[in-house]
Amino acid sequence: MLLGALVSGGPVLVLATWFAAGQWRYAGPEPRAWLMFIGVVALASIIPVPGRVSTWRARRSRLLWWGWAAVAGLVVMT
Amino acid sequence: MSPGRSPLGRHAVWLLTFATGLVLILHVAGWLAAAVIFWRKATIHAPRLQSAIVIALSMIILDSCNSDRHTRRRVAIAVLVFIAIAFVVVPLPKAFEDHGLSGGPSTAASRQQFEARFSLAQGVVHFHSHLGDVLMGWLDKAFGRSAESPGRAYDTMSRLAGLLFLVELVVAGAWHRWSREVCRYIALVLATPVCLLYFGYWELGYLSVTAGVVPLLALARNRGGVHEQAATLMAGFEQGLHTAGHGFGLTGLAGGALAALCTRGTALRRLIASLTFTSSGVALYLGWIFIYMTVAGLQVVWSRQLGYRPLFEPLVFDRRIANPLFSLEGLGEFGLFSALSGVPLFALAMATTSGARLLPAILYSVPGLLFLIRWWPVSAPYNLDLLLAVFPGQFAALWVLSSSRIKSRAGLVIIVGLHVLLWTTLGSAMFDRVWIEAGQ
Numbered sequence: 001m002l003l004g005a006l007v008s009g010g011p012v013l014v015l016a017t018w019f020a021a022g023q024w025r026y027a028g029p030e031p032r033a034w035l036m037f038i039g040v041v042a043l044a045s046i047i048p049v050p051g052r053v054s055t056w057r058a059r060r061s062r063l064l065w066w067g068w069a070a071v072a073g074l075v076v077m078t
Numbered sequence: 079m080s081p082g083r084s085p086l087g088r089h090a091v092w093l094l095t096f097a098t099g100l101v102l103i104l105h106v107a108g109w110l111a112a113a114v115i116f117w118r119k120a121t122i123h124a125p126r127l128q129s130a131i132v133i134a135l136s137m138i139i140l141d142s143c144n145s146d147r148h149t150r151r152r153v154a155i156a157v158l159v160f161i162a163i164a165f166v167v168v169p170l171p172k173a174f175e176d177h178g179l180s181g182g183p184s185t186a187a188s189r190q191q192f193e194a195r196f197s198l199a200q201g202v203v204h205f206h207s208h209l210g211d212v213l214m215g216w217l218d219k220a221f222g223r224s225a226e227s228p229g230r231a232y233d234t235m236s237r238l239a240g241l242l243f244l245v246e247l248v249v250a251g252a253w254h255r256w257s258r259e260v261c262r263y264i265a266l267v268l269a270t271p272v273c274l275l276y277f278g279y280w281e282l283g284y285l286s287v288t289a290g291v292v293p294l295l296a297l298a299r300n301r302g303g304v305h306e307q308a309a310t311l312m313a314g315f316e317q318g319l320h321t322a323g324h325g326f327g328l329t330g331l332a333g334g335a336l337a338a339l340c341t342r343g344t345a346l347r348r349l350i351a352s353l354t355f356t357s358s359g360v361a362l363y364l365g366w367i368f369i370y371m372t373v374a375g376l377q378v379v380w381s382r383q384l385g386y387r388p389l390f391e392p393l394v395f396d397r398r399i400a401n402p403l404f405s406l407e408g409l410g411e412f413g414l415f416s417a418l419s420g421v422p423l424f425a426l427a428m429a430t431t432s433g434a435r436l437l438p439a440i441l442y443s444v445p446g447l448l449f450l451i452r453w454w455p456v457s458a459p460y461n462l463d464l465l466l467a468v469f470p471g472q473f474a475a476l477w478v479l480s481s482s483r484i485k486s487r488a489g490l491v492i493i494v495g496l497h498v499l500l501w502t503t504l505g506s507a508m509f510d511r512v513w514i515e516a517g518q
Contacts (some may be wrong), residue, residue, distance in 0.1 A: 034124035044134030050153060051145030076122055 011067025018074065027078065034073040042066035091437055095428075098440050101447050102428065105421050108413025115410040116508065123175075123505030125497040128277045131164050133494060136269035140486060143258045143265070151256040154264055158244045161268060165240045169233070169278035175505045181457055182280020186228035192218070199223070201375065206382040209322035209366055210235070210282040232280040239285055239323070240276025246290030246316060253297055253309065260293055262480035267473065269493045270420065271500050272466040283463030285323025288316050291330065292442065292473045295337050298351065299438065307354065310338060314355040318362030324463075329446040330470035331359045336441035337474070340434075385454035387412065398511040400454045411509045415458065416450050418465050418500055420472025422492050427475040430485055439478045443471025458511065459503050466500075 018024075024032070045062045048054045125133075135157045142153035172183050185195050193199060198215025217234050221227035247264050254260035267273075267289045275284035294313035298306045317334050321327030334355050341351040370376040385395045387408065393400045401408035424443050428436065446469040453468065455461055479489040502508070 030122070030124050033126060036127060037125050037130045040127070040130035041134050041137070044137050047138075049138050049141050050149040051143065052141040073124065077124070 011064065011071050014071045014074075015067065023078075030077045031074055034077055035070060038066055038070040038073065042070075094440060095436070098444060098447070099428070101444075101451070102421075102425055104451065105413065105416045105447070106425070108409050108416050109422070110413065111406055111410035112413035112417065114406070116502070116506075120502050120506040120508055122498070123501040125494075125501050126171075126174075128164075128168055128170055128274050129271070129497040129501070131168060132161065132273045133269050133490075133497065135161055135164075136265045136490065136493075139261060139265035139268070140490065143261045143483070147256050150258070150261045151251070154251055154256065154261055155248065157268070158248060158264075161273075162241060162244055165237050165276045165278070170274060172280070174501075175507070177504065177507055177510075178460060179504065180279055180281045180460060180462065182232050183229075186232060186280065189223075189225065189228070192228040196228075198376070201377055203370055203376050203378050204382070205378050205380045206325040207282050207285065207323065208370070208378060209319075210285045210324050212366075212370070212376075213238075213323075214282070229280075233278050235282070236276055236278045236280070236284070240273075243273075243276060243287065243289065246288060249312075250290045250293035254293055259480050262483070262486040263293060263477055266476040266480060266486055266489050266493065269490060270466075270472065270476075271418065271462075271493075271496050272420075272472075274500075275463055275466060279463060281461065281463035283324050283326055283461065283467050286320050286325070286327035286330070287467045287470070288320040288327070288330065289473050290316050291334055291470075292337075292477045295334060295355070295438065295442075296477060298338070299341050306341065306351070310341075310351050310354045311358045313338075314358030315362050317355070318359035318365075321359065321363040322366055324467075326464060326467055327363070327470075329449050329468065330442075331356070331363065332445040333442035333470055333474070334359065336444065337438040340438040340441065385456045386452050387454040394514055395454065396456050397514050398456060399514065403451070407509075411458075412451065414499075414503060414509060415453075415455065415465055415468070418496065418503065419446075419450065419467075419469035420475070420496070421447065421450070421469060422496070423472050423479065423489055424469075424475040426485075426488060426492055427478040430488070431478050431481070435478060435481065439471070439474035442474035443469070446471045456511070459507075459509055462500075 042063060045066065046054075046059045139154055139157050142150055145153070170179065173179060178184070185191055195204075196211050196214045196218065197203070198212060199219075203211050214231050214235060217231035218227045221230045221234075247267060251260050251264055272284065272287055275281075275287075291313045294309045294316070298309040298313065301309070313334060317327060317331050321331050335352050338352040338355040339348045341348045367378055370378060383396075385400065388400055388402045390402050390404055392402055392405075401411060403409060403412055424439070424447075427439055431439075450469060455464055458465060476489060479485040
């Protein structure tokens, strides 16, 4: 249960802490470009498109996936 | 051609697949060598906004493939319109991490340099990109032959080429009646790094790129009669037009002539299909020269030298050191260029598909696979127009991968990796050329 909550809330927690700590201001262009890249792609993955499953659950699952990708990229780049 | 049956003998197909597999092993060795060098020297760079846009739009088309035909068509066309707007609104930067992305800015730096490269005003056209040169000359004239006109000509040319690229995808989509397969193909093609060149890249090599040929040849294989001939002719015309734009289209012309042999029917019919493709391609590749000479009174000159990678000993070419293929640096450089040009997509297609469906893709890809081994790009890695366009087999691979939802998803994952590789290469100045100064 705790592990499940960590997996699903983890990216939001990590990214929120990262921003709250003011890292966006000090991060170089690469982490910023990475977050911008992930942001655009994640947005495209949740907008309603004909033929795409757009339930709340499906969107949450996609966002989670991209959230972890964002965190992994930040870890590699910083 | 019925699924599972090949127009060539079973042994010939097996031998061809085996030989291509051997060539591919050399490419894989190159990727491993490149990975070692990257691990030691590179700093990861994130893909920029233009990459994010093409990947995001590609995902939208891929997901819409589950819907009905009418909706698929609407979504695909809407995305193509959106990407055409993005080509203009979100231009590529001219430099990245203090390195120019192309040679175009130095060519456009002065009228003298521009006219040395594009000599239409003096009545001279360079053969290697004759139609591209003529169009650049016209655009320069249309923009007033001023200090700024070369830059505007480069910008406009890139967007016009992008528009043609998209129109050809629409033609392929319409001809295939917006099937799921062709929509997945359009999605994957849009995501490839080659699309970045239409965001205002200042060179001409992208003119050789055409993604419309492979679906047309596939159509010619699967339908008989007049449809087969029309699709083959159209494919040849497209390939010829792009080869006239830039000579790197020759690998596509050769590949298309080989792939056209996979048509259904007798040996004579297959030969005629190949000759139809070749003759229409050559007509639109070289037919222009007749017009230049007789109507416009232009002179066509050959001014380019292709760099060839040495095998065992380093070589100095155009005042730069070319590392041999059989050295870590040389093999790694070859592996990087192979990966950037899309060979991993071909490897994925080969690993996940077998039988008659793969054969045309192999035949279409072989000239590019072999050319990559010996080609030594002089201005690498900042001549993206050639690096990303040198392997037209990536489109044949994408056609194979578009046959299923899972394969196309796997293809998209590889393409995202190629975008990271591309920006990391540019940002880390990987395999930047070593210049030899006079007296050294």
